[in-house]
Amino acid sequence: MASEDLQVVPIRHWGRWVVGALILGLLALLGIALADAQILYEDVPGFFTHEIMLGGLVNTVILAVCAQAGAIVLGVVLALLRRSPNPVARWFAWGYIWLFRGLPVLLQILLWFNLALVFKFISIPVPFTDAFVLHEPTNVIITAFVAALLGLGLNESAYMAEIVRAGLNSVDPGQIEAAKAIGMTPGKTFRRVVLPQAMRVIIPPTGNNFINMLKGTSMASVIGFLELIHAANRISSGNLEIMETLIAAALWYLIVVSVANVGQYYLERAYGKGVR
Amino acid sequence: MTEPLVRAHGVRKSYGSTEVLKGVDLTVDEGQVVCLLGPSGAGKSTFLRCVNHLETIDAGRIWVAGHPVGFVLKGGKLHELPEREVATQRRDIGMVFQRFNLFPHRTAMENVTEGPIQVLGRKPAEARREALELLTRVGLGDRGGAYPRELSGGQQQRVAIARALAMKPKVMLFDEPTSALDPELVGEVLDVMVALARDGMTMIVVTHEVGFAREVADHVAFMVDGAVVESGSAREVLDNPQHQRTRQFLAKVL
Known part of the structure; x- marks a missing residue:
């Protein structure tokens, strides 16, 4: 029996064909339904590039980037405090994370926005004099942007603190010893050895959170900040084309999130050096 | 004495x-x-x-x-x-560890120049020239561009020795x-x-x-x-x- 003469018959996956056909059929039905829906698709491009919509887009991106950037800086500080040998620092960081992670973002935004109800002025006095570094009415300082920035950023910093802490914990203690052994100071050790390696663990969840942040800026519409949702509402208040303006806003969200995905890919590649 | x-x-x-x-x-x-x-x-x-x-x-x-x-x-x-x-x-005081502890995100060459450049403030070109001499001395003059994971355990440990020597320890x-x-x-x-x-x-x-x-x-x-x-x-x-x-x-x- 010459084995090279025997033909091999691969197993047929009939089930896969059935499931595939089922999915395509359902998608086709959905497409038919959407084509039949009372949506003025021809108006969407106009709303997509509407001046107000573009303003909302810019505000959304600025708010998300500023809040995330602040959250990352604060998160690193909080993570270091949580790992500190000082029990007061550890206790403070734990309490901060408990508080800002525990409250809904929308509630935090509203609290900041209404700060003027309890503090009329925000002041930073110069010690031992009557002079002030800062002395302004709260209403002037806490604009809708600042309230949204504080609400989103402080909440996010609590999450970032945990992400950064996990990243720092993932670095082999032998790396710190090796850095010490060549005479590196604690600061250099952190910047040159620990942080670059922790970044591999920190970046994926941070990218995830940034995408959440981009969408979370929509909550600032509640306090009248002109981001994408508020822009869509403002356009539709005149022409009542609510669905059409929301679809235009939805397209922008998908585009911005896709760009963020690409950025994350390149960051991961840069910090994956020597590992992948 | x-x-x-x-x-x-x-x-x-x-x-x-x-x-x-x-x-x-x-x-x-x-x-x-x-x-x-x-x-x-x-x-x-x-x-x-x-x-x-x-x-x-x-x-x-x-x-x-x-x-x-x-x-x-x-x-x-x-x-x-x-x-x-x-x-x-x-x-x-140079130190060589049981588990090498090379910096995985840096090449063999960068591992050796890290101390001289970052700690001693040496010029990068000069540090690289000396690092190449050290890597050659431990038999790895041609592997400077390799990341630690691309090296065998013995090669990693030799890079680690070169890294310690780069500080000119007593x-x-x-x-x-x-x-x-x-x-x-x-x-x-x-x-x-x-x-x-x-x-x-x-x-x-x-x-x-x-x-x-x-x-x-x-x-x-x-x-x-x-x-x-x-x-x-x-x-x-x-x-x-x-x-x-x-x-x-x-x-x-x-």
Whole structure:
């Protein structure tokens, strides 16, 4: 029996064909339904590039980037405090994370926005004099942007603190010893050895959170900040084309999130050096 | 003879209620190679880590190149130094670890230049030229662009030796440098260490390689349960051990 003469018959996956056909059929039905829906698709491009919509887009991106950037800086500080040998620092960081992670973002935004109800002025006095570094009415300082920035950023910093802490914990203690052994100071050790390696663990969840942040800026519409949702509402208040303006806003969200995905890919590649 | 380069006296160290070093004495003269032998858990590695203050000693003193490592002598007392200043002292003390501890995100070349550029403030071009010389010396002149994971264990350990040498240390500490290696790779690392010893480097080596100790050690100290039970020239300790634990140990490893 010459084995090279025997033909091999691969197993047929009939089930896969059935499931595939089922999915395509359902998608086709959905497409038919959407084509039949009372949506003025021809108006969407106009709303997509509407001046107000573009303003909302810019505000959304600025708010998300500023809040995330602040959250990352604060998160690193909080993570270091949580790992500190000082029990007061550890206790403070734990309490901060408990508080800002525990409250809904929308509630935090509203609290900041209404700060003027309890503090009329925000002041930073110069010690031992009557002079002030800062002395302004709260209403002037806490604009809708600042309230949204504080609400989103402080909440996010609590999450970032945990992400950064996990990243720092993932670095082999032998790396710190090796850095010490060549005479590196604690600061250099952190910047040159620990942080670059922790970044591999920190970046994926941070990218995830940034995408959440981009969408979370929509909550600032509640306090009248002109981001994408508020822009869509403002356009539709005149022409009542609510669905059409929301679809235009939805397209922008998908585009911005896709760009963020690409950025994350390149960051991961840069910090994956020597590992992948 | 001048002042010994490393002088340890009555070094004690505890973790919680367990005393791992119970008064260790050791002197190492410039250019000497000292091997620390002994069973696992004897405190050899802990003692070595005290020499560059990776561990803080509880009592006794360790002087390296005229300084009490990790401390400053003021008013008849040893005051512990902040990490920043200990870092300056550590420049003189190279260390090679059992698990290599190369920086995985940097190439072999970058691992070697990291200290000279970041700590000593040397010019990158100059540091790279010297690093290439060092990598060539450990037989890896052509692997400078490789990341640690692309190198075998023996090659990684040789890069780690080059990284330590790049700081131009006065003394080199080796913490079981061949224990994590496949048996066939041990030789290439030992060869580099033998060459280094021949070039007159002062070395303290924690090892289980009795053959290496016999070949290059000027002095061998045998440690058991946190204390040096026997020490002397390699020939004295290895060929004519007096202490019973030394005899038992040598009978097993030889």
